[in-house]
Amino acid sequence: METEELKLQLKKQIIEFLNLISVKPEDIKDDEPLFGEGLGLDSIDSIELIVLLGREYGIDIKDPKEGRKVLVDINTMVAYIEQHRTK
Amino acid sequence: MRPLFYIHQSSCISPQSSFEPVDIDQLFEPADNKLMAREPSYDGIPPGILRRMGKAVRIGVGAALPIIKGPAEINGIIIGTANGGMEDCIKFLNQIIQYEEGQLTPGNFVQSTPNGIAAQLGLISKNRSYNITHVHRGLSFENAAIDAAMQLADHQDNSYLLGAVDEISAYNYNIDWLGDWFKDENTGSGTLYNSGTKGSIAGEGAAMFLVNRQKENAAASIIAIKTLHTPDLNLVQQSLVNFLEQNLAEGERIDLLLSGENGDARIDPYYHACETLMGEGTTIARFKHLCGEFTTASAISCWLSCHILQQQRIPEHMLKRKGNPNALNRILVYNNYRGEQHGFMLLGRA
Amino acid sequence: MSRIFVTGMGIVSAIGRSLVQNHLSLREGKCGIRNELDLFPSKYAGVLPFGTVPVSNNELRQTLHAQEPGVTRTSLLALHAFNEAIADSGLSPEQLANTDTALVGASTVSGMCLTDELYHDANKKEAGSPYLSSYDNAAVTLYLQNRFGMKGVINTINTACSSSANSIVYGANLIRHGLAKRAIVGGADSLAKFTINGFNSLHILSPDKCQPFDEQRKGLNLGEGAAFLVLEREEDTTGKKVYAEFTGHGNSNDAYHPSSLSDEGEGPYLSMKEALDRARLDPAQIGFINAHGTGTENNDLVESVAMIRLFKNPPAFASTKSNTGHTLGASGAIEAVYSILNLAEQEIYPGLRFEHPIAATGLIPVQSYQKTALQHVMSNSFGFGGNCSSLIFSTI
Numbered sequence: 017m018e019t020e021e022l023k024l025q026l027k028k029q030i031i032e033f034l035n036l037i038s039v040k041p042e043d044i045k046d047d048e049p050l051f052g053e054g055l056g057l058d059s060i061d062s063i064e065l066i067v068l069l070g071r072e073y074g075i076d077i078k079d080p081k082e083g084r085k086v087l088v089d090i091n092t093m094v095a096y097i098e099q100h101r102t103k
Numbered sequence: 104m105r106p107l108f109y110i111h112q113s114s115c116i117s118p119q120s121s122f123e124p125v126d127i128d129q130l131f132e133p134a135d136n137k138l139m140a141r142e143p144s145y146d147g148i149p150p151g152i153l154r155r156m157g158k159a160v161r162i163g164v165g166a167a168l169p170i171i172k173g174p175a176e177i178n179g180i181i182i183g184t185a186n187g188g189m190e191d192c193i194k195f196l197n198q199i200i201q202y203e204e205g206q207l208t209p210g211n212f213v214q215s216t217p218n219g220i221a222a223q224l225g226l227i228s229k230n231r232s233y234n235i236t237h238v239h240r241g242l243s244f245e246n247a248a249i250d251a252a253m254q255l256a257d258h259q260d261n262s263y264l265l266g267a268v269d270e271i272s273a274y275n276y277n278i279d280w281l282g283d284w285f286k287d288e289n290t291g292s293g294t295l296y297n298s299g300t301k302g303s304i305a306g307e308g309a310a311m312f313l314v315n316r317q318k319e320n321a322a323a324s325i326i327a328i329k330t331l332h333t334p335d336l337n338l339v340q341q342s343l344v345n346f347l348e349q350n351l352a353e354g355e356r357i358d359l360l361l362s363g364e365n366g367d368a369r370i371d372p373y374y375h376a377c378e379t380l381m382g383e384g385t386t387i388a389r390f391k392h393l394c395g396e397f398t399t400a401s402a403i404s405c406w407l408s409c410h411i412l413q414q415q416r417i418p419e420h421m422l423k424r425k426g427n428p429n430a431l432n433r434i435l436v437y438n439n440y441r442g443e444q445h446g447f448m449l450l451g452r453a
Numbered sequence: 454m455s456r457i458f459v460t461g462m463g464i465v466s467a468i469g470r471s472l473v474q475n476h477l478s479l480r481e482g483k484c485g486i487r488n489e490l491d492l493f494p495s496k497y498a499g500v501l502p503f504g505t506v507p508v509s510n511n512e513l514r515q516t517l518h519a520q521e522p523g524v525t526r527t528s529l530l531a532l533h534a535f536n537e538a539i540a541d542s543g544l545s546p547e548q549l550a551n552t553d554t555a556l557v558g559a560s561t562v563s564g565m566c567l568t569d570e571l572y573h574d575a576n577k578k579e580a581g582s583p584y585l586s587s588y589d590n591a592a593v594t595l596y597l598q599n600r601f602g603m604k605g606v607i608n609t610i611n612t613a614c615s616s617s618a619n620s621i622v623y624g625a626n627l628i629r630h631g632l633a634k635r636a637i638v639g640g641a642d643s644l645a646k647f648t649i650n651g652f653n654s655l656h657i658l659s660p661d662k663c664q665p666f667d668e669q670r671k672g673l674n675l676g677e678g679a680a681f682l683v684l685e686r687e688e689d690t691t692g693k694k695v696y697a698e699f700t701g702h703g704n705s706n707d708a709y710h711p712s713s714l715s716d717e718g719e720g721p722y723l724s725m726k727e728a729l730d731r732a733r734l735d736p737a738q739i740g741f742i743n744a745h746g747t748g749t750e751n752n753d754l755v756e757s758v759a760m761i762r763l764f765k766n767p768p769a770f771a772s773t774k775s776n777t778g779h780t781l782g783a784s785g786a787i788e789a790v791y792s793i794l795n796l797a798e799q800e801i802y803p804g805l806r807f808e809h810p811i812a813a814t815g816l817i818p819v820q821s822y823q824k825t826a827l828q829h830v831m832s833n834s835f836g837f838g839g840n841c842s843s844l845i846f847s848t849i
Binding site for chain 3: 155180185186187192193195196197198199200203204205206207208209212213214215216217218219221222223225226228229230231232233234235236237238239240242243246249250252253256257274275277278279281282330331332333338443
């Protein structure tokens with residue numbers, strides 16, 4: 017899958033998984049922080065996103081601290097997915 | 104009789120047009136024996152918070168919003184809910200089974216705890232004061248109201264957000280249906296009360312009140328509350344006799360009995376027994392065709408009582424027996440949950 | 454207004470099936486947390502440590518003569534503790550059934566300990582299980598009410614992990630306001646696949662036995678149990694054994710996050726402060742704190758910060774969750790019983806497995822058994838949804 021295609025797919029998955037009411041894929045910028053400012057996600061969301069990576073891409077992140085390095089923005093997530101996906 | 108407290112503001116999300124604009128003369132009918140809440144657009148709830156809310160939390164917070172966003176300082180949040188976010192609870196349960204206890208998303212788990220409504224209200228309004236959730240099945244609202252009365256007796260100048268909420272989820276509907284608590288035959292508001300069969304129709308809703316001890320400008324008052332656990336009909340009747348003796352002043356009478364009758368032939372005898380204790384002048388009205396049967400339906404009856412006391416008029420479709428009241432000053436609510444939990448509430452015109 | 458005295462206690466936990474057993478275990482620093490779980494099939498049985506009550510449901514049913522269909526483990530644990538409390542206080546069946554005896558319970562798990570049965574009943578429309586009316590939070594309280602024919606005010610409270618601390622307060626309020634002459638108050642929770650997976654999904658279950666207030670702590674262990682206390686008015690206790698006076702309580706919401714506490718610990722600070730104010734005590738008068746101390750990164754740090762804010766130099770403190778695991782809705786009542794034992798026996802029990810203080814706060818919990826003069830003991834309980842409660846008990 018092309019990187020751009022993967023980005024769009026991931027954005028759609030994040031919106032659905034976190035039930036981001038009234039957010040559209042194009043509203044999420046690739047380099048916009050997911051937590052704090054940007055999308056305003058919190059600690060529970062970070063765990064949910066780790067589960068998303070597990071269920072959709074077969075990526076197993078055991079340590080939430082490791083997760084924090086991956087879950088910076090769409091770019092970091094996609095880079096990690098491309099490197100570590102098992103499905 | 105000095106009331107326990109006064110109700111200053113009330114707000115309700117129910118299967119009827121109870122949220123602005125209020126119109127309870129118009130009647131919305133159940134579909135598949137369920138009366139679902141008519142939800143507003145929730146413009147006041149930030150999308151980032153709204154996205155996590157299950158229905159119980161949503162309608163609870165939505166109904167409370169006009170009060171917590173209002174000018175009154177709120178010194179505590181007291182909520183009754185038998186089940187809280189049942190839908191989230193079962194969603195998490197289903198995850199446990201589906202993913203065989205693997206990696207699960209915690210959102211549903213966190214939202215499933217019944218104190219989530221009071222907690223969310225505290226969070227939204229940054230209210231760090233008294234915060235509690237009563238979960239005593241069919242008497243959750245009554246116990247919350249008793250709590251509010253005790254808090255106000257201790258803190259005369261305080262104001263509290265008092266309310267209750269419960270939801271229909273596909274799941275608790277299944278459990279209660281298996282338990283024989285809902286009718287098998289398709290039932291509408293016209294046939295609910297004279298079916299002669301077991302069970303009722305399912306309902307849901309949220310009613311929220313701003314309560315304090317200030318008489319000025321109050322909408323209504325709660326004069327007394329009594330709860331009882333027993334299947335014994337005579338005990339219920341005796342308890343009501345005592346309740347009225349203790350709480351009606353000389354010359355006062357009940358102008359309206361608001362009965363929790365729900366069309367379940369097994370429960371009807373309790374309501375009939377209480378009706379016989381009312382004088383001929385007392386009007387008898389019913390409300391479960393408006394909101395359905397659920398654990399905190401009595402909170403809806405409390406909201407309806409406020410509305411009726413203020414309007415001095417009872418919608419035609421609620422009437423069971425017309426008495427001869429000159430004015431509506433005293434309303435008695437009797438609600439019976441499954442023949443075992445009984446609540447009496449005496450409300451007065453402010 | 455009447456003073457409220459504690460005249461009876463009953464308890465069952467991972468460290469004992471009676472008040473006496475729990476007391477001995479606390480003195481000896483026993484831990485009831487084990488890598489065993491045979492209550493129901495779970496992926497985490499034998500993998501994660503739990504504070505299981507080492508008694509099977511069958512044995513509980515038999516010894517308690519509780520053969521009613523639909524009775525769950527949570528109700529059985531509750532009945533066990535309830536029986537001990539009313540016997541300890543010498544309440545007669547007539548007193549129990551009197552309209553002036555209140556019952557206030559608390560449970561967060563209730564019949565959901567039967568996670569698989571609930572799944573079946575909630576999703577299928579086949580024949581229901583015998584547990585249809587056993588799942589909700591009130592089911593445990595209603596079981597006791599029904600079994601003893603209780604006719605006073607009956608209530609159930611859920612403020613998550615502080616639930617039964619609040620049922621103690623509600624019961625005391627009923628007495629103070631003349632709505633009851635006596636109140637039996639407490640809570641029960643049993644282990645459940647539901648809560649194990651819930652806390653696990655939040656990554657706050659420790660793979661090892663928990664280490665409250667330790668720098669290296671890895672999370673909490675779930676436990677189970679029940680405790681009930683009998684509260685009576687001072688004037689009704691002439692000639693009766695009295696353990697302690699219930700002198701203060703505070704309830705505050707942290708209003709920060711659904712499942713974690715704020716950095717500055719506003720909710721914990723306010724609940725402890727309100728309890729002190731209500732008891733008309735200065736911070737220095739508290740001799741010991743039974744801390745909430747779950748062993749999670751968030752709780753223990755925030756609770757320490759709040760204790761330092763309020764007490765400057767916090768008094769002796771420890772977390773009995775290192776003995777029992779976190780018993781959720783039961784923990785407020787269980788730890789109230791332990792706090793009252795502190796007072797009644799004039800002794801402090803050691804917190805277990807502490808090694809290094811949290812760098813940011815440097816607080817060190819009590820690590821050895823001590824005989825000491827105590828007049829006022831505080832017990833903290835903080836729950837999801839920011840529901841913080843503190844109780845103070847005092848010698849009479």
